[in-house]
Amino acid sequence: MNPKNGDLMPEHSYNFHHFMPADVWRWKMIESEIDQVLALYDYEEIRLSILQDYKIINRGISAPKDECQTGEPVDDTLTLCAVDNDLSTISLRPEGTISVLDYAAQYLAEDELHRLYYHGPMFRKDPQGKPQEFYQLGVELLGGSSILSESEVISLGIRLCKSLGLGEVTLKLNNFGCKGCRQEFIKEMRRFLVESESELCVDCFAKLSVNPLERRRCEDPNCLQILSQGPKITDYLCDSCNADFVKLKKIQANLGHSYRMDPFLYKNFSYYNGTVFDFVLGQGDNEIIIGGGGRYDELSEQITGKSMPAVGFYLDMDIIFDILKQRNVYESQNGTFAVYLYAESSSMDMMLLQITHELHALGVRTVFGINGDELAQQMQRAKRKGCSLLFAIRDQNIRDGKILLYNLIKEHQEYIPLSDISNAVLVARKAINNE
Numbered sequence: 001m002n003p004k005n006g007d008l009m010p011e012h013s014y015n016f017h018h019f020m021p022a023d024v025w026r027w028k029m030i031e032s033e034i035d036q037v038l039a040l041y042d043y044e045e046i047r048l049s050i051l052q053d054y055k056i057i058n059r060g061i062s063a064p065k066d067e068c069q070t071g072e073p074v075d076d077t078l079t080l081c082a083v084d085n086d087l088s089t090i091s092l093r094p095e096g097t098i099s100v101l102d103y104a105a106q107y108l109a110e111d112e113l114h115r116l117y118y119h120g121p122m123f124r125k126d127p128q129g130k131p132q133e134f135y136q137l138g139v140e141l142l143g144g145s146s147i148l149s150e151s152e153v154i155s156l157g158i159r160l161c162k163s164l165g166l167g168e169v170t171l172k173l174n175n176f177g178c179k180g181c182r183q184e185f186i187k188e189m190r191r192f193l194v195e196s197e198s199e200l201c202v203d204c205f206a207k208l209s210v211n212p213l214e215r216r217r218c219e220d221p222n223c224l225q226i227l228s229q230g231p232k233i234t235d236y237l238c239d240s241c242n243a244d245f246v247k248l249k250k251i252q253a254n255l256g257h258s259y260r261m262d263p264f265l266y267k268n269f270s271y272y273n274g275t276v277f278d279f280v281l282g283q284g285d286n287e288i289i290i291g292g293g294g295r296y297d298e299l300s301e302q303i304t305g306k307s308m309p310a311v312g313f314y315l316d317m318d319i320i321f322d323i324l325k326q327r328n329v330y331e332s333q334n335g336t337f338a339v340y341l342y343a344e345s346s347s348m349d350m351m352l353l354q355i356t357h358e359l360h361a362l363g364v365r366t367v368f369g370i371n372g373d374e375l376a377q378q379m380q381r382a383k384r385k386g387c388s389l390l391f392a393i394r395d396q397n398i399r400d401g402k403i404l405l406y407n408l409i410k411e412h413q414e415y416i417p418l419s420d421i422s423n424a425v426l427v428a429r430k431a432i433n434n435e
């Protein structure tokens with residue numbers, strides 16, 4: 001229902017994701033670092049549409065159902081309001097992997113390796129059903145079925161975290177096995193769940209019965225205790241899965257990446273097979289998962305009908321951003337040289353514009369003051385804006401062919417000829433930048 005005139009809209013009913021100028025420069029620096037590291041590994045950026053075909057998304061979500069899920073998978077996709085019937089089939093991008101596989105099946109050669117990445121907003125419903133926007137980086141290596149592809153992707157993830165300023169990142173590993181060996185584990189896990197039903201909370205029992213490989217974040221320590229006594233998937237790996245996994249761990253150890261095995265590392269998406277991993281900071285109760293991924297060799301065939309082995313990972317950019325901001329990893333670009341200008345009265349506006357025009361041609365950042373304020377106020381504002389020089393444009397001075405220049409760093413003022421403005425600014429910039 002539309003609000004009537006005069007009705008107030010409810011405030012803060014949604015928590016939308018705005019980026020304030022004080023944060024945007026940090027995001028740009030982080031994105032630039034990501035681009036540079038990924039270019040080293042020959043990954044190319046793909047920009048996926050935010051609007052997605054719900055039919056394809058749904059195929060991805062429900063794809064692994066036949067194998068290990070018995071009930072309906074959780075579908076937290078946000079679809080657009082059905083203003084007409086066609087729109088109900090459009091959803092807001094909940095993740096990137098499914099769209100990348102759909103794109104690859106249509107446009108990319110099946111017998112080659114493809115290295116792709118994307119970053120940007122993703123949308124899902126939160127546990128209360130409210131729309132949620134979050135930032136994610138996704139990296140996908142398509143076409144590679146060897147252990148080298150997994151090693152490349154994991155190494156890349158670790159290097160990326162370290163380059164961003166998260167030097168202490170560690171790796172947690174598990175293995176979901178192949179179709180063959182996973183079935184044994186799932187059978188055993190279901191038997192264990194039935195036996196332990198009275199000891200587990202309703203939610204854990206219900207969710208794990210649908211998908212025994214779902215990541216559980218139960219608050220009840222009793223549940224975690226019971227589940228830790230359950231079957232471990234790594235005890236069910238066949239010889240081939242086991243041999244590959246041993247090799248992968250050896251490669252990671254040789255590269256100097258510290259890792260921990262976690263046989264209870266599960267994923268929210270059940271389309272993974274073989275190696276799965278998390279990138280984590282801290283340990284125990286202080287552990288923070290900042291990203292992760294794994295191999296998903298069968299997903300492409302299930303969504304598109306075309307077989308394409310693949311391995312990839314995501315990084316939770318919202319968490320990473322907050323940590324980097326707290327740590328002051330990036331320095332503000334506001335420190336770049338800037339000149340503050342104000343006119344004593346609006347009759348000097350043309351002069352103000354002419355001087356800034358001249359300074360912009362020299363690549364100098366300028367900040368306008370508010371006409372008419374006192375010099376002391378102007379100086380305070382100039383300092384807050386990180387300016388090094390201040391020009392006060394006054395009628396009387398201009399008529400005499402000069403202008404007041406105040407050096408805010410040296411706290412020194414002088415009158416210079418109007419014809420000397422550019423030169424004075426360049427000399428001051430050189431002196432300040434060399435300091």
Ligand SMILES: [Zn+2]
Binds near residue numbers: 177179238240241242
């Ligand atoms: Zn196997």
Ligand SMILES: [Zn+2]
Binds near residue numbers: 203204205220224
């Ligand atoms: Zn529980």
